[in-house]
Amino acid sequence: MLKCLYEDTGGRKQGKYNDPKFIVKVADRHPELKIVIAHYFFPRVEYCHGMTRPYENIYFDTSGLADDEVIAATGLQNIREILALTAKERPSNVVFGTDYAQGSIKKHVVLIELVELSRESKERIFFRNSIQLFKLRLK
Numbered sequence: 156m157l158k159c160l161y162e163d164t165g166g167r168k169q170g171k172y173n174d175p176k177f178i179v180k181v182a183d184r185h186p187e188l189k190i191v192i193a194h195y196f197f198p199r200v201e202y203c204h205g206m207t208r209p210y211e212n213i214y215f216d217t218s219g220l221a222d223d224e225v226i227a228a229t230g231l232q233n234i235r236e237i238l239a240l241t242a243k244e245r246p247s248n249v250v251f252g253t254d255y256a257q258g259s260i261k262k263h264v265v266l267i268e269l270v271e272l273s274r275e276s277k278e279r280i281f282f283r284n285s286i287q288l289f290k291l292r293l294k
Contacts, residue, residue: 173192173193173194173196174196175192175196175202175203175206175207176206178190178192178206178207178213179206179207179210179213182207182210182212182213185212186212187212188212189212189214189288190210190212190213190214191213191214191215191216191250191288192207192213192214192215192216193216193218193219194216194218194219194220194225195215195217195220195234195237195238197219197220197225197228197229197234198225198228198229200229200233200234200237201233201237203215203237204237204240204241208244211245211248213248214248214249214250214284214288215241215248215249215250216249216250216251216252217238217249217250217251217252217263217266217267217280218252218258218263219258220234220238220263220266221258221259221262221263221265221266222257222258222259222262231266231269234266235266235269235270235271238266238267238270239270239271239272242270242272242276242279242280243272243276246276246279246284247279247284247287247288248284249279249280249284250280250284250285250288251263251264251267251280251281251282251285252285264281267280267281
């Protein structure tokens with residue numbers, strides 16, 4: 156059931172609002188606008204990566220990517236590879252997060268720790284990118 160919410164559904168359910176084919180149109184029209192794609196459009200993470208690759212103003216949060224149903228639909232290795240590829244191509248564009256209370260923060264931390272990236276890259280994902288993206292002023 157969850158799969159239909161986020162895949163390229165041809166206009167059905169919530170997936171139509173997060174489909175990268177629509178998001179890149181907005182990114183083209185508004186290159187100064189910073190856009191965050193939630194859930195990396197699972198289970199079609201490769202599709203999401205391919206569609207959004209040239210856009211510096213599109214960001215990705217890690218919300219939901221460590222949830223059991225996402226891992227089952229997409230595959231842990233596949234998620235790790237796409238996260239690593241995106242973080243290497245655009246080191247400022249991946250941010251740690253979850254957008255709902257049912258997700259396990261611990262599982263999401265473990266997911267990022269399993270991705271083959273430098274400690275500096277993981278720190279960017281865990282907090283530095285969010286500080287930059289949202290212009291947070293921390294003391």
